[in-house]
Amino acid sequence: MPKQLVAIAPRKTAIVEYDERPINQEEVRVQVEFASPKHGTELAEFRGESPHMDDYYDEEWRMFLPREEGKRTGLQFGAWNLGNQWVGTIVEVGSRVTDYYVGERVCGYGGIRESHIVRGVDNFYLRKMPQEMSWKSAVCFDPAQFALGAIRDSHVRVGDRVAVFGLGAIGQLASQMAKLAGASYVAVIDPIERRRVTALRAGADEAFDPVTQDVGLELKKATRQVGVDVTIETSASELALQQALRGLAYSGTIAYTGWARAFQGGLDLGREAHFNNAHIVFSRACNALNRDHPRWDWRRIEETCWELLETGALNCERVIYPVVPFEECGEGYEKYVDQRPDQSIKLGVSFT
Structure with a gap:
C-alpha cells in the first residue's frame, strides 16, 4: 500500500x-x-x-x-x-x-x-x-504568491531602497522580486548565515545579522542616514519589526507579511514608529479583495508567479x-x- x-x-x-x-x-x-x-x-x-x-x-x-x-x-x-x-x-x-x-x-x-x-x-x-x-x-509557487503580494502592497518602485526581514522561502523570493521591480538596493536580514548567503547569491546587495548587528542603524548607514523606502517583514518577530521601524525612511512603508503570534515584548511603538510616520500594511496575497482590485486579484498574482517561476526569472x-x-x-x-x-x-x- x-x-x-x-x-x-x-x-x-x-x-x-x-x-x-x-x-x-x-x-x-x-x-x-x-x-x-x-x-x-x-x-x-x-x-x-x-x-x-x-x-x-x-x-x-x-x-x-x-x-x-x-x-x-x-x-x-x-x-x-x-x-x-x-x-x-x-x-x-x-x-x-x-x-x-x-x-x-x-x-x-x-x-x-x-x-x-x-x-x-x-x-x-x-x-x-x-x-x-x-x-x-x-x-x-505558494510562497512566491505571498512574496509578490508584499512587493505589490508596499509599492516598490524603480530606484527604491528595500530591506527584507526573514529569509525563509517568502523572504528569499521577495528579495529577488524587489530587484525585478527595480529596487536599487536590497538588504536582507536573518540570523541564519546560510539564508543570508543564499539571498546574496540570488542578487541581494547586502546582508545583516540581527543577533550581532544593530540592523536599524546599519540600514541608515547604508542609505546615508535616510533609511530604506520599503521593508518587507516576513519573520513575524516583534524584534524584527522594531528594527524595521528603526531603519525605515521617514514616511516609508512596511509590508507586514509574516503570520505573527501574540507579541511577548521588544516592540515599542513610542520610539521610531511614533516619530517617523511609518506606514504599516498588512499584506496577505490571498485576501478576497486585492488592494488593486479589480485590476489585480489573487488569480492574477498566481498566474504572474507561475510565469516568473516557469521562465526562471526566480532562482x-x-x-x-x-x-x-x-x-x-x-x-x-x-x-x-x-x-x-x-x-x-x-x-x-x-x-x-
Whole structure:
C-alpha cells in the first residue's frame, strides 16, 4: 500500500499507509516525485498554536470568534496529511479528461504522499511543467504568491531602497522580486548565515545579522542616514519589526507579511514608529479583495508567479534546502521545520 506523512499529535509525525481508490472519469492519478511542506501557517497548526484551533475567522463579522463547544477545528491529528505542494508524473487519466495525458509532469497542491488523485477538468491548480522547469521552482509557487503580494502592497518602485526581514522561502523570493521591480538596493536580514548567503547569491546587495548587528542603524548607514523606502517583514518577530521601524525612511512603508503570534515584548511603538510616520500594511496575497482590485486579484498574482517561476526569472535552487528522502521525511519534518529551522530554508522531499 502507498504511504503518506501524517501528523499524529502536536509536534509528532509518522509515515503511514493509506488506501488508494479508483479514479473517476474527471480525475487523474499522479505518481509523486518531489514534495515540500509549508513552514509558516502549517507549522503553527502542527505545534497546536494556530488561532484556528480554539477560534474561527468569521467572514461576515471579519473577526475571530470562539468555536462552539465540541466543534472540531478541521485538523484531525492521526489523519492530517502534512505538506503543501508536490511535483509528479500523471500515470492514469479518467475518460473525460482531455487536457492532461499519461506521462505529463505536473505540480499541484496537497500533502506529502506517494500519489495524488486530483481533478483533471478545469483545474487551475494542476499546473503543467515544461521539461526544463525545476521541481524546486514549482514547489515555491505558494510562497512566491505571498512574496509578490508584499512587493505589490508596499509599492516598490524603480530606484527604491528595500530591506527584507526573514529569509525563509517568502523572504528569499521577495528579495529577488524587489530587484525585478527595480529596487536599487536590497538588504536582507536573518540570523541564519546560510539564508543570508543564499539571498546574496540570488542578487541581494547586502546582508545583516540581527543577533550581532544593530540592523536599524546599519540600514541608515547604508542609505546615508535616510533609511530604506520599503521593508518587507516576513519573520513575524516583534524584534524584527522594531528594527524595521528603526531603519525605515521617514514616511516609508512596511509590508507586514509574516503570520505573527501574540507579541511577548521588544516592540515599542513610542520610539521610531511614533516619530517617523511609518506606514504599516498588512499584506496577505490571498485576501478576497486585492488592494488593486479589480485590476489585480489573487488569480492574477498566481498566474504572474507561475510565469516568473516557469521562465526562471526566480532562482529557487538554493531556497529548497535540505532535501531528504521520503523514508526519512518524518524525522526531517520534525527536525528541519519544527525543532531546528536554523538548519533549513524550505524542506524538500524526494521520492526518487
